[in-house]
Amino acid sequence: MMDSDRQLDISIVKYLTKQFLCCTVMVKMNFMPLDGNMDYPFSLDIQKQILDSTINSDLIKQYPLKMSYQKAFLKLYMTKIEESGNEIHDDLYTAYCRLISLQDEESVHYRHFLIENGTLNCITLKESTNLISKGTTGLCSWQGAVVLSDWCAENIEQFHKKNILELGCGVGLTGMSIISVCSPKQYIFSDCHPTVLDMLCENVKLNFPLNKQHKLSNMCDKPLRLKLQLKYEQTDIQIIDLKWEDIDKYVTENFSQPDVIIAADILYESDSFDSLTLGLKHLLTSNNYAVFAATIRNEDTISQFLKHLVFFILGNHNLAFKECVAPKWTVLIQSINSPVRIFKIFRKI
Structure with a gap:
């Protein structure tokens, strides 16, 4: 095999694996990277590589994706192979038979987000299998978190060695991405739902395991709102219980x-x-600013929030906002085809 062909194979395997690991929705799964006019190479060797880096990988065996998703992915992949007129590798049939024999009634599963140019190669998140669970939407990752993570990776200088507070952080995707890629001085995750905070603590400890480079702070004599504190590389990481109506008290306390x-x-x-x-x-x-990412499911809702900001501007609070350019491409983890807008909010000097 020529070096160029080998590199193409590696790129194809990596491209499809990245989509699979974060549970890209099936209707958005792209089997045609690079030149869309080329025939997708469904060689037996490529099929085996893709299977071993997705369904059969050690990562998935230890931290499995939702079972129904794995079944749907493999079924779609085999359909694509059949449509191309190629032979399906025996191992794909074996893997599919194993999957369909398993129950898919799990209440939690994992997603894995591959990270480029970060201290982590991959972020693994435990999530609820339902978009709404225990009265909250915070137990799973949403498209805005993916887009904001990519935007922050494109703007590292805005976060490097900075003190960052995240509001409504959910299971932690954006924060862990920023910690890995941007190396902030301090990163504070905040949420107010007890189940979300518990799962977030699990995810932080899963991705930043304790070793000689990490330090888990003694929680005795710490403020009640502090749920977890540890050191990763040069970043002080905290998880706090913070309701938005208590932000003024939080600022005063700190x-x-x-x-x-x-x-x-x-x-x-x-x-x-x-x-x-x-x-x-x-x-x-x-001297500071806020960056919000919002998936536009309802234009009226976003307009209402911007009107709130305008009210504060007219009320002589000197707040202003501008819209930032969102990343051109990112993985799609939800079936809704809604744009994500990014706003920077700040005080006018």
């Missing part, structure tokens, strides 16, 4: 402001906009 406030997909419930905007008023100074 005597310091974060350099950057971030949030992904928290602008979906207009009843919360008053407390969120008031919280931003207490967090924002002339």
